Amino acid sequence: MARIAGVDIPREKRVEISLTYIFGIGRTTANQVCQATDINPNTRVRDLTDEEVAKIRAYIDGNLKVEGDLRREVSQDIKRKIEINCLQGVRHRKGLPVRGQRTQTNARTRKG
CATH class of the missing domain: 4.10.910.10 (Ribosomal protein S13/S18, C-terminal domain)
Structure with a gap:
């Protein structure tokens, strides 16, 4: 499981769905995160590289209030x-x- 903002997000789900497991991120915000980090929202979390997870983590930590x-x-x-x-x-x-x-x-x- 990838850990973003202190939350283990599920590996088998798509990125846009799994980001909604973080308190403060809904579907719209999850899509905005994917768009800002140039990641396809339909990609499964298990298929993300470490760099992509780091980009998502950095964007959320820098731009959003969560958890x-x-x-x-x-x-x-x-x-x-x-x-x-x-x-x-x-x-x-x-x-x-x-x-x-x-x-x-x-x-x-x-x-x-």
Whole structure:
């Protein structure tokens, strides 16, 4: 398995699919990474050379926020909203849906 951004990506899948195993990279971003590094997105990870894996790793480390950094930023944003007592912060604190979803029915997962 190739290890990129601290994640073992599966060897048998195509590059554009296997990059989505990294938190913060979806299909669109995976295609952008492949395009920027001149790698065919349909290539299997097992067929990549060490130089190609290094190019992908360097591009992701230099240009994208992924994994721990992204998770930390999201949690800090939520904490900041809770501290300034904005409506979204209050909803987070109460454990209710934050983005205007209805709660009279549904929202069972969030409400408990």
